[in-house]
Amino acid sequence: MGQTKFGELWDVSFRQMMLEAGVRALEDAGIDGAHIDALYVGNMSGGQFIKQEHIASLIADHAGLVPLPSTRVEGACASGGLALRQAFISVASGIHDFVVAAGIEKMTDVLSEQATGALATAADQEWEVYAGATFPGLYALMARRHMYEFGTTEEEMAMVAVKNHHNACLNPCAQYHTEVTVEAVLRSPPVALPLKLLDCSPVTDGAACVVLAPAEEARKYTDTPVIIEGSGQASDTISLHSRSSLTTLKATVEAARIAYRMAGIEPKDVNLAEVHDCFTIAEIMAIEDLGFCRRGEGGKLTREGATQIGGSIPINTSGGLKGKGHPVGATGIAQAIEVVQQLRGEAGKRQVNGATVGLTHNVGGSGGTAVVHIFRRGD
Amino acid sequence: MAVPRFWREIPSRYNLIGSRCEKCNKVYFPPRYMCPQCRRVGKMLPHILKPRGKVITHTTIYAAASGFEEQVPYSLAIIELEEGPRILAQVTDCDPNDVKIGDEVEIIFRKLGEEGEEGVIYYGYKARKIEISNSS
Numbered sequence: 001m002g003q004t005k006f007g008e009l010w011d012v013s014f015r016q017m018m019l020e021a022g023v024r025a026l027e028d029a030g031i032d033g034a035h036i037d038a039l040y041v042g043n044m045s046g047g048q049f050i051k052q053e054h055i056a057s058l059i060a061d062h063a064g065l066v067p068l069p070s071t072r073v074e075g076a077c078a079s080g081g082l083a084l085r086q087a088f089i090s091v092a093s094g095i096h097d098f099v100v101a102a103g104i105e106k107m108t109d110v111l112s113e114q115a116t117g118a119l120a121t122a123a124d125q126e127w128e129v130y131a132g133a134t135f136p137g138l139y140a141l142m143a144r145r146h147m148y149e150f151g152t153t154e155e156e157m158a159m160v161a162v163k164n165h166h167n168a169c170l171n172p173c174a175q176y177h178t179e180v181t182v183e184a185v186l187r188s189p190p191v192a193l194p195l196k197l198l199d200c201s202p203v204t205d206g207a208a209c210v211v212l213a214p215a216e217e218a219r220k221y222t223d224t225p226v227i228i229e230g231s232g233q234a235s236d237t238i239s240l241h242s243r244s245s246l247t248t249l250k251a252t253v254e255a256a257r258i259a260y261r262m263a264g265i266e267p268k269d270v271n272l273a274e275v276h277d278c279f280t281i282a283e284i285m286a287i288e289d290l291g292f293c294r295r296g297e298g299g300k301l302t303r304e305g306a307t308q309i310g311g312s313i314p315i316n317t318s319g320g321l322k323g324k325g326h327p328v329g330a331t332g333i334a335q336a337i338e339v340v341q342q343l344r345g346e347a348g349k350r351q352v353n354g355a356t357v358g359l360t361h362n363v364g365g366s367g368g369t370a371v372v373h374i375f376r377r378g379d
Numbered sequence: 380m381a382v383p384r385f386w387r388e389i390p391s392r393y394n395l396i397g398s399r400c401e402k403c404n405k406v407y408f409p410p411r412y413m414c415p416q417c418r419r420v421g422k423m424l425p426h427i428l429k430p431r432g433k434v435i436t437h438t439t440i441y442a443a444a445s446g447f448e449e450q451v452p453y454s455l456a457i458i459e460l461e462e463g464p465r466i467l468a469q470v471t472d473c474d475p476n477d478v479k480i481g482d483e484v485e486i487i488f489r490k491l492g493e494e495g496e497e498g499v500i501y502y503g504y505k506a507r508k509i510e511i512s513n514s515s
Contacts, residue, residue: 117445126388127409130503131467131491132440132447137455140438148436148480190441190452193476239409241457241465246436 001025001337003208006325007175014050014106015062017207021330022063022102025209030221033063036211037096039070040086042079042103043329046072048118050106059102076122077278079103080208080332081362081371085231087212088373097213103333104207115203119328122365124239136200136279138240138366140192143281145246147194150296152284154194158185159302160280161198161322167309168319170349173334175204175325185280199280204325208333210340215378223379226340230265230374232258238368247296249367252289256361259372260291267291270313270374271355272342274335276363277320283307286361287315290372309350317342317350332362336373343377385499390425392503395486397464399426408464430486432460432506439475446492446501454478458486458506471505483509 002024004017012020018041026032041059046052060070073083080103087101107115120129123138146152162182168174180198188198218225234254237243243250260266267290275290277283284298292313293301301307307315318324318338321331339358341347356377363370390396397408402421405414408428414421437456440447447453454475459465470478471489484506491501 113445116442120444124409128467129444130392130501132444132450132453132455132469133467134440134442134444136442137438137440137444140440141436141455141457144438144480145436190439192441192455193439195438239467241467246457 001210001340002028003173003330003334003337004206005173006204006206006327006334008108009205010108014046014052014055014104015058017106017205018059018102018104019063021104021207021209022100025100025211029211031098031211033065035098036065036068036100037098038068038090039065039100039102040073040083040090041070042073042081042083042332044074044076044079044105045118045121048110048121049115050109075369075371076364077276077326077328078332078362078364078369078371079329080334081360081373082233082332082369084210084332084336084373085233085371088228088231091212091214097217099212100209101212101333102207102209103330105327105329106205107203107327108205112203128239128241134192135366136192136195139279139281140195141240142246142285143194143279146281146285149247150299152296152299154186155182156299156303157194157199157280157284158182160277160283161185163302163308164277164316164320164323167317167350168323171319171324174319174323175202176319176323195279195281201278201321201326204327206325206327206330206334208330208337210333210336218378224344225378226343227376227378228373229376230259230261230263230372232256232262233369233371234258235369236367238365240366247285248289249285249363249370251367251370252286252361252363252372255370255372256290259374263374263376265357265374269357270359271357272314272317272339272352273359273361274318274320274338275315275361276331277316277322278326278363280322282363283315283320287313290359290361309352314352317347317352332360332371335360335362336375339375343375380494380499382499385501393488395428395430395504397426397428398423406462406464408460408466428464429461432458432484432486434470434478434480434482434484435459435465436480437470437478446494456506458484460486466504469505470508472507478508485509
């Protein structure tokens with residue numbers, strides 16, 4: 001596994017970023033290009049962000065991996081998680097042995113309004129964006145309803161940002177190394193009320209890469225392999241307004257159910273999770289949908305400190321999308337990297353002591369796609 | 380965007396024409412071309428929806444979507460129409476921060492936005508609160 005630093009990487013190009021993450025991943029795995037059988041690359045929108053489609057070929061080409069099969073996987077902000085799942089399926093099927101699962105997004109080559117517009121294409125263009133919807137707007141609609149149904153507060157949402165910025169300060173790869181306070185979040189400029197600027201994840205450049213292999217092969221290269229024990233993916237309506245409930249992402253619930261069943265575990269068995277906190281309310285809903293608390297109690301769990309490092313279920317030890325940054329196509333792979341570092345015991349100041357089981361949760365759009373993976377330390 | 384992309388949706392956007400499954404009778408808006416419940420067994424028919432509903436949730440947008448910059452702050456809400464379908468629409472003709480969950484609204488025809496000075500002008504529906512008259 002390997003990744004670039006996340007941030008505004010003006011001095012490096014898309015192809016340089018992907019190579020940097022890929023080389024680090026191969027060095028970490030102790031293999032070289034000759035071992036690799038195939039590549040899956042998560043990327044939401046090379047077309048809109050750098051006017052480059054067909055990035056799978058571009059990456060195989062510049063990595064010197066021609067003629068290996070290389071496939072781009074797209075599921076909006078869940079593209080990385082879906083690439084991981086496709087790589088997992090291709091190894092599990094027996095068709096391939098060593099498979100690269102990568103993710104990349106270069107978002108700062110366009111103006112921030114253009115980046116916002118590009119992200120909005122993950123919503124329904126004809127019936128959401130046409131009416132004036134933005135992504136913060138869609139999550140604000142969920143936040144308002146969550147506040148109405150369960151009494152969740154803006155302070156509890158702010159606490160998600162405070163925690164994730166704190167964790168990001170401990171992560172050398174994170175975009176932000178700045179602490180924020182609840183007051184600063186509450187006072188930050190309104191974006192789509194009740195969400196303010198510091199409730200929102202940033203625009204980020206970044207690439208991330210992991211290598212998958214059959215477990216018995218992996219054991220030849222490392223004493224501490226990390227095993228993917230569960231993988232689940234589900235879909236829901238692309239439009240938020242077409243859903244009967246606005247306070248749960250059914251795709252998350254279903255993807256988690258499948259992944260937990262495959263792994264043969266329950267939510268209480270998970271030691272830490274990287275969840276899709278594109279907005280602070282999204283983390284609160286995710287910890288409910290993943291079963292770490294009851295419906296409506298995500299705000300309470302956050303307020304009580306259970307989701308901090310040292311709490312009963314640390315969430316987003318990497319800093320999450322909020323603090324580490326959210327290069328949309330890379331996020332799902334970067335989540336896996338954080339969990340692998342934690343399970344190997346290599347997370348430094350972010351280390352969750354004794355962690356053996358970790359979970360990743362990656363969402364596309366307002367919940368039209370969700371993918372959940374469960375990892376276990378394999379020694 | 381080329382003009383056909385807009386005019387082909389005009390019936391639904393101007394007149395709130397959704398679709399109804401002939402088999403299960405469920406009404407959809409925006410229109411669907413296949414009933415998600417009955418799939419190939421169902422047949423979709425046009426259905427004009429009653430332009431009344433209530434606010435399920437809402438937000439006030441300060442960072443506008445492209446083409447809506449001049450309207451900020453604006454209120455955006457999910458509205459449940461009387462016949463069941465939910466739609467996303469701006470709530471207009473009121474202070475955007477004066478919208479509440481449960482507000483009764485009517486759906487009205489309005490200009491939504493435009494593609495610059497020479498591009499397409501978008502029309503469609505917005506919602507307007509129905510004032511409950513308090514005759515005293």
